[in-house]
Amino acid sequence: MSMFPQPGAQKSWELEYGADDRSVSKFFNVVYAWMAVGLAVTAAVAWYVSHTPSLMKMFFGNPMVAIACALGAFGIAIGVQRSFRSINANVATALFLLYAALIGAMISYIFVIYPAKTLASAFVVTGGTFAGMSIYGMVTRRDLTRIGGILIMCFWGLLLASIVNIFVASNALDWLITYGILAIFIGITAYETQQLKAMATEFGHNTEMAARYAIYGSLVLYISFINLFMSILRIMGDRR
Numbered sequence: 205m206s207m208f209p210q211p212g213a214q215k216s217w218e219l220e221y222g223a224d225d226r227s228v229s230k231f232f233n234v235v236y237a238w239m240a241v242g243l244a245v246t247a248a249v250a251w252y253v254s255h256t257p258s259l260m261k262m263f264f265g266n267p268m269v270a271i272a273c274a275l276g277a278f279g280i281a282i283g284v285q286r287s288f289r290s291i292n293a294n295v296a297t298a299l300f301l302l303y304a305a306l307i308g309a310m311i312s313y314i315f316v317i318y319p320a321k322t323l324a325s326a327f328v329v330t331g332g333t334f335a336g337m338s339i340y341g342m343v344t345r346r347d348l349t350r351i352g353g354i355l356i357m358c359f360w361g362l363l364l365a366s367i368v369n370i371f372v373a374s375n376a377l378d379w380l381i382t383y384g385i386l387a388i389f390i391g392i393t394a395y396e397t398q399q400l401k402a403m404a405t406e407f408g409h410n411t412e413m414a415a416r417y418a419i420y421g422s423l424v425l426y427i428s429f430i431n432l433f434m435s436i437l438r439i440m441g442d443r444r
Contacts, residue, residue, distance in 0.1 A: 231404035231414055238297070238422035242304035243429065249308030254315035263309055270310070277306040281423065288420035296419040303423070307430060318437065326437040334429050337390055341397030352395030355388050362388065386435035393428045
């Protein structure tokens with residue numbers, strides 16, 4: 205299950221391309237580093253849970269536990285994204301890592317149903333796609349704010365459709381949702397990167413604010429990466 209900020213959760217910053225490149229570069233180094241840490245936590249937790257029968261039974265044999273984890277992750281994602289301007293950076297970091305661990309537990313089944321080769325291939329494809337769109341968002345002079353807002357609205361529509369499909373169980377709708385999420389998060393990755401660059405331009409020299417914004421940036425880009433990965437993994441579909 206994936207989480208994303210509500211459409212009104214982000215502010216549109218005016219793009220300034222004469223920013224201090226060193227400040228922006230330092231900001232993104234921290235963002236990508238923490239995102240990588242979050243992905244590592246997710247992978248480690250997912251692998252451990254998948255190899256521990258009692259934990260697999262707890263997470264996937266009890267619907268209430270699964271729902272609690274999903275709601276907890278959703279609450280953390282929304283909470284951090286709404287309060288990142290004021291929340292303590294250390295608290296935000298701890299919540300981000302907790303979120304990554306919860307996501308790892310919820311997607312641990314991938315180590316059971318997909319062979320290692322497929323997981324590795326999907327990760328490489330996801331990494332390439334993410335890097336390409338993040339670079340585009342970094343260098344483009346086109347303001348992606350309007351497109352990003354539309355994509356976020358589309359995501360919420362697909363999320364609602366996925367909930368409906370739990371009861372409908374339509375295979376065609378399931379695949380439509382999968383490809384839709386892939387397309388949406390390809391665009392959202394570029395949009396979020398551009399928004400983060402604007403933040404770094406405005407607040408990159410403020411160490412305290414930059415630390416908060418960096419964790420926020422790590423979280424939103426982590427969410428994009430996970431959604432891309434899960435969609436690509438399902439499309440590649442070489443199950444055990």
